[in-house]
Amino acid sequence: MNSISKYFKDMFGGISSLWAGMRVTGKYFVSPRAIVTQQYPENRATLKMExxxxxxxxxxxxxxxxxxxxxxxxxxxxxxxxxxxxxxxxxxxxxxxxxxxxxxxxxxxxxxxxxxxxxxxxxxxxxxxxxxxxxxxxxxxxxxxxxxxxxxxxxxxxxx
Amino acid sequence: MTPNLYDFSTLTGAIHEWLSGMMSPGWVTFTELVLIGLLFLLFFALLGLFLVYLERKVCAIIQNRVGPNRVGKWGLLQTIADLIKLLIKELIPIRKSDKFLFNLAPFIVIIASLMAMAALPFAKGLQAIDFNIGVFYVMAVSSLGVVGILLAGWSSNSKYSLIGAMRSGAQIVSYELSVGLSLLAIVVFSGSMQLSTIIESQADGWWLFKGHIPAFIAFIVFLIASTAEINRGPFDLAEAESELTAGFHTEYSGIKFAFFFLAEYINMFIVAAIAATVFLGGWMPLHIGNWEGFNQVMDFIPSIVWFFVKTFFIIYVIMWFKWTFPRLRIDQLLTLEWKYLLPVSLVNIVLIAFLVLMGWHF
Amino acid sequence: MTEEIIKDVIIGESEDYIINVGPQHPSTHGVLRFEVCLQGETVKYLIPHIGYIHRGIEKMCEAITYPQIIHLTDRMDYLSAHINNEAVCLCVENALQVEVPERVKYIRTILAELNRLASHQLWWSAFGMDLGALTTFFYGLRDREKILDIFEESFGSRLLHSFVMPGGLMHDVHPNFQKGIKEFIKYFRKKLPEYDQLLTGNVIFHQRAKGIGLMSKETAIAYGVTGPSGRGSGWSCDIRKIAPYSAYDKVQFNECLETEGDTFARYQVRMREMHESLSILEQLVDNIPEGDYTAKMKPIIKLPAGEFFQRVETARGELAVYIVSDGNKSPYRIKFRTPNFSNLFVMNTITSGYKIADLVAVSGSLDLVIPDIDR
Structure with a gap:
């Protein structure tokens, strides 16, 4: 019985951990403002080196x-x-x-x-x-x- | 209740009439076959290119990048540029490879996915061939692709390729079971294997909602198993670039590589389309119970739009999987199938049979 | 095992399935080659082949002066470049009996911790990618960029900043230095839970990492596996604790130890070290004393004749510098005991019997930097 409950616990624990990861990537998918890439040749005018x-x-x-x-x-x-x-x-x-x-x-x-x-x-x-x-x-x-x-x-x- | 707007059968019927007026019935059939074949090839190529672009954009946004944005507006022509590059690349012959099988393998892979596409109902009245065993046909044909993958791995005379191909064989043969069982769940619900009948049976609600929890479980199992069957992350063991560089297509270059690449994306489209058709009502608009007003508004959206919206939603979910999860190991992959998915879907199908027998579904 | 290797490789009578992982392979992180003998998917044994990026740094150092050596040490373990620089500087300062100002000690410690953080971030990114989670790579690099921006502002270069000189620093840090670090700590504290959600808690990751590549404490000591990899096996080998240098004796931090010795333990050690590094930074950043940025040094540095030794903790383990001087302005012999060299050769012991996918996971968890092995 214990092993059966462990089987289901593993399964649901696994699914919830996967969902936690998908929340992170999903959050970034819907927030395009988080994009950090610089558009290099275009931003030449504003690109200030240190x-x-x-x-x-x-x-x-x-x-x-x-x-x-x-x-x-x-x-x-x-x-x-x-x-x-x-x-x-x-x-x-x-x-x-x-x-x-x-x-x-x-x-x-x-x-x-x-x-x-x-x-x-x-x-x-x-x-x-x-x-x-x-x-x-x-x-x-x-x-x-x-x-x-x-x-x-x-x-x-x-x-x- | 069923929408009559945007019925493609009037269009296809008119073409048929027009052709019949010009030539004998045999020639009409032949011309239509050629026409449909050409249409599918064109659609196939364009869709593949678009899906590659989409994947790159989706993963870029997930990863806080911009993605392709140099060739054309928003980088829309990027994949076309890639295609041209692949077309003019040298096809590297491999020493001591089995030349015939080596060249044959990409074609088998791509033909398998092209055949599966024939049975997909894209919109109302827009279906190349409506088998009465449609679900069965699609499953049978789409699993042919593994033959091509095995051949590719075997004939390349490369150790990495062979490992990749063997992994792929074990993987696809196992996951075929879960895909079949989860589709069977809906076949039991609707009482038919014909795709058009399955869609018609969802006129008053999609099976995902009508089928209670078992249909939902079947949907999840189908998503996982079909992701595995099309060799995509987190189940991309056959390619596994961090372990096997590129797996079964390590030795392919140029257009032959492009075939594998294209087939992978088309397969993704096919499984997404089947999921959309079987679980989410295909081209059937979203209807909720007795909300007549709401249902009529929904009917105004063309059926082809419904189909593609649903399909691309599922494609997005599959991409979302790939760009989130680490890859499984081969033994864990088989454990997942034989110890989790298969028992769950077996119990699920018994449950569904019981539900249907008692008439508890909507 | 050894007889088998001799039979297979040296005599060439092998009937096993031998594949070459590398020198051009996505998961070896550089030009390293593993000759892997497989039985099916299972690794029977593995022979690392090194030397593809050997540049003879130790020999080159014998021809140049001590300040010039600094910029070569950057190119060993390029991901903890500052810590390498610091090792040579500390050794030279010990030899000359120079007491560097407090400010220098603090700044060096801050830089070392920033460098360790940047290195661990890159490791996390690449480790996720080795396991197939491609998105981790970009998240890790995105956060590492913030550290590199701090570096660029103060030293003008992002990766190989030969910023330390014997006796102190090249020049003073930028006025924005402290502000930038405080902003980074705030930013990164918010991002670290995401790392956990994405990878640490993931069930697939647990499956891939737990119980894989078991390394006992005895093995770790026998092979000299130091750094987070050794601490994952429960070997307390943190030089920052054992022999504190710079300002490490002035800060409170925990040595991260795990006892399991598997890939997951090594992963956990590094993840916890990131938290520790953040807390060290928090303790130091507000307390940088005012003062000179360099001690008074002669224009030409000549070490007294003798042997000098200094060890530091890089992001990958113990880096030891051993200088033999004959009183000239360049060393008679300089020897670097680099951490990755020792960490690499434990691979055969801890991967035999596991799957080929585990080989990638284990080599990722050891966090190898190939130029550091070859030198």
């Missing part, structure tokens, strides 16, 4: 086309993957001394793992993370970027 989003490494330039990179090479040294190459020139400055200036700050986006060490360790805060994330290109060589803009030069700041 301010700290690590999309790519950029070198911020101001309106006079000046940047802060001295070409010291610390970012190149700290990069674990070798995605940064720095080419410097030696040119005489106003006082006639030879001074190191940055020629090309080459950044291989294809090798970057976005660990953030270059941005963190840069002594002059010349690097930053950009918010752009649409990096798909047809040619891999396009992922190798020169971060300092042509014609740009080092921002001369008043010594603190």
């Amino acid at each position: 301010e700290r989003f690590k999309g790519e490494i950029i070198m911020p330039h101001d309106e006079n086309n000046l940047h802060a990179c001295t070409g010291c090479g610390i970012c190149e040294m700290n990069c674990p993957n070798g995605s940064i190459e720095i080419i410097t020139n030696r040119v005489p400055n106003a006082e006639g001394k030879m001074e190191r200036i940055i020629d090309k700050h080459i950044y291989h986006l294809s090798m970057c793992t976005f660990c953030g060490l270059c941005v963190k360790t840069c002594p002059s805060d010349a690097l930053a993370f950009g918010q752009k994330f649409e990096h798909a290109v047809f040619d891999r060589s396009k992922l190798t970027k020169v971060l300092n803009q042509p014609g740009s030069s080092l921002r001369k700041e008043a010594k603190k």
Whole structure:
């Protein structure tokens, strides 16, 4: 008798547990407002990435086309993957001394793992993370970027 | 009481008259066969595409997603794009497979579901063939599909496929019993196996309501068993993508895969249509006792709308099952059938026979 | 059993039905291959084959400096990336005898718990999907997204955030950090009952999980199955309790233990851990002390010569870091004892004799992350 009552108890308990699950999915079926998907290419205009989003490494330039990179090479040294190459020139400055200036700050986006060490360790805060994330290109060589803009030069700041 | 509006027999009769005026009776029959065959094929393809779309939309909304929304308005053309993709895909030949059976299997599966569709009453007067053993015919034909599944699994020369096919065989053979017994419940109530008679007998109320609790139990058993019979979740052991990748159709590609896929959805439509016909009155409008006004309003809705609304409701319930429950294991699947569904339906049928004998049903 | 395996596989005289589950298979969650010997539907034995995603992380670490190692540890157990980072940082800090500020400890603990929650949510999603309940996947991911949003706001990346540095943090957390966590706790407390209704209480799920993949406490200890999988067998192996690190000695929480040792017990441990993590977060989030986000560190970190060891509790078990240093700025040898490696090899013992569908359930309940196995 006990086993018979267990048989029916199992059956009805099972059905009620299934119904509990169906209530959850049924609830979401009738509430389309619960949809969480973002319509990506359509929402481009309103899509704001977080301010700290690590999309790519950029070198911020101001309106006079000046940047802060001295070409010291610390970012190149700290990069674990070798995605940064720095080419410097030696040119005489106003006082006639030879001074190191940055020629090309080459950044291989294809090798970057976005660990953030270059941005963190840069002594002059010349690097930053950009918010752009649409990096798909047809040619891999396009992922190798020169971060300092042509014609740009080092921002001369008043010594603190 | 029975609605005379929207009777399709006037339309079909007129076509028959028109054809008879042009050619001899033999040719008329032949032309009508070809016409109906073509119509069914067209309906079959469109319905399959629509059901795939519907399934994707329903599951998307259940899962808090949007679902297909890129191709066409609301993604309506998505499945057509998929079909074109499937049509132009390469049919990969499998080494050491049984070529003949491998190619035959999808056709058997799809023919079985196409044949079952012939007996479905879509609306008043819209039924290709009204057998006097309609219920029996549909059941017999729809279970032919398992042959195709077994062949597919066997001939693919793939271990996953074979396991899937064997599971499917065991599953469909078992669940056939419960499907039969639950349909038998209504056959006992209405006293006929002819689908049109079963529908007529529901003019004053659907069997689900008229048949007291036993009819309700039979309905539940039918829903569960038929979900299992069409290999859908939570009984999709034959495909079980987390265990067997794709089960019996692992090795199929392109249009041959599309056939299996289409047949699965058409089978879902067929079981939903049978459930709607047998338990929910088919194309018969909702009539409640003596509410004459209400009944007349209901009569104004065309019978074909009634049929499709009921069918799609059941299809939705079957989809709801699939997107809620985890999959059963093969031994649990058989336990469910032999230890729960079968005894319940056997007791149920005795109960119904008793009810009918005493004349206690409406 | 062993003779049979030798006969079947090594000599190749097998007449059994051997199928390869993986390396491309929906339920192995990565490039893992099980060579499964079947008798009908029943698993006779199983041989895991690993190494498909071996990248030599330990060897690579010998060539780079300590701060650079952090970002490689992300890529081991990518679902508890923060906890991996923390393990290396703690080891380096121990070696250097650096006392990190309280604020750092608190934030690290919060991040570890958030990461554990995110990992358990993904596990729940994938486990449901392994069992065929496809909707769980989306519900789990939907809720995990909220945690990833918190991560993105503070660290700029969602999955592999190398946010911890030896000595502290990369930078301070976002001003919205606490607010976001509080909102998440409120949200997730509402969603957790749904998880229970959908899967935990489900009769089909009970059938699939109860009594399947039995692992005794002895087996768990013998194979070194740690984390929720080991605790499901009643082995008290929570490093957060045994050897508290960061701020774990300042919070009240229960070690979730189940004694059955089956798939359902492992499931229950993880579900209860989610509640525990939420309560840990609640205790910490309002009490983050003010202060510096990093200790004073030298620009180039050189460990003193010697051997250093640190273990932490990731979402999957015990992660141990063992560093041998010769005084240089990169380690002489670094060894990671990853939890999944041990957890994987118990598979043969606990799945033989069950059905092939149970194999999927058991491997789902162990919550394997393949890159963590291969490294």
